[in-house]
Amino acid sequence: MASCCSTGRVFNSALRRRIIPGLLLALTFAACTKIPPMPVFGRVPEFRLISQTGEPFDRQALNGKIWVADFIFTHCSGPCPRMSAQMRRVQTAVTELPDVCLVSFSVDPERDTPAVLAQYATRYHAQSGCWFFLTGDQKTLDALDRRAFMLGNVDGKLEHSTRFVLVDRQGRIRGYYGTDQDDPTARLIVDIRRLARENS
Template sequence: MFKSWKAGTLLLVLLVPALLFIFLKLFGRNHFTLPKYIPRIDSTTGEPLMRKQVNLKGENVIDTVFHTVPGFRLTDQNDKAVDQSVTKGKIHVADFFFTRCGTICPKLSSQLTRVQDIFRDNPDLVFLSFSVDPEHDSPEKLQAYARKYEAIPGKWYFLTGDKAQIYNMAQRGYFLPVVDHGVSYGKPDETFIHSEKLVLVDKEGYIRGFYDGTDPEDVDRLILEIRVLLDMYKTQ
């Protein structure tokens, strides 16, 4: 009797987790979602812009109008013209760096290598790294840098070109600070000031998150939220 009870208990302990896993696999759903950042502001009232929109249920609702990242036309590490079409229908992660940077950029790029490796086989995600030192960062310099961080061609783009356009993209596109002091202080790291943030952008161009690219734990959060965003598109 005791042995029978003991065997039944052991079977139950082993069976319940298996059944729970099967149930979650078949019927569970990811209910996480990600907010949109940077609402557009009505210049006459100072309030967020609102408009009528149709939601996923086909209902007419009044919703906030959010900023979308603008287009660009620059040159990549392969000396090819690249524009926003490389992000069409894709999620992207953006950052700003320069190849002579010896402080935060190596940390940023190393963390991006880690993120790239996790999603290397997912065609719905690309990476854009904009140089804040385009006069120095020629395609040849970017190509060497890309090799150093094992960038996958067609997945991770290192971009150079018109400086005004790049700085405008940082400040008004991704809402990240960038400064060129215009004079050399002996060290490039003291000439160019830029953010350590990584920016997650969805397929429609809405910003979905900012992350400290020098902090592995915050980059772990980026990895999680990329997965959430990918899942949101699957379940729409």
């Protein structure tokens, strides 16, 4: 007749045989389903432009910020109104994240003066200190669009990309988002929150 102690050892041994494989399986599943880090597509270089307030605005103003960039022009009757409405949606969705900014670069700096950009910003309820509209030297804007963001040209033809670009706190490009999709802001907002956790 087995003693109580030997019965306990048999029970513990059987329990281990059941639990350990389950734990190993759970750990393997967790390792396989771990979300990979977001890719890095490059780094935004230093630049110096002018904001809708008429004040100088440079790359350093965005240090430590997560930001979303796009290229528009204010008298655009094509995709720009849709893009700016989508940017406003992003602005509303991340109000609880103080380190998130939006930056809209003009592809028509000749017409888009700070005063014109200020009116445009008001139309889309841009929050001061959160959503910046930038104009300035065409060569600077062209270099940013073509070389840094790899989207296109700012050459006076007013042809521009309709994608959003997500930039992290280190000034690295982490994602591109087509604004002609059904709901382009959904994935963008998710990725903004991912970066906020990644850099916290």
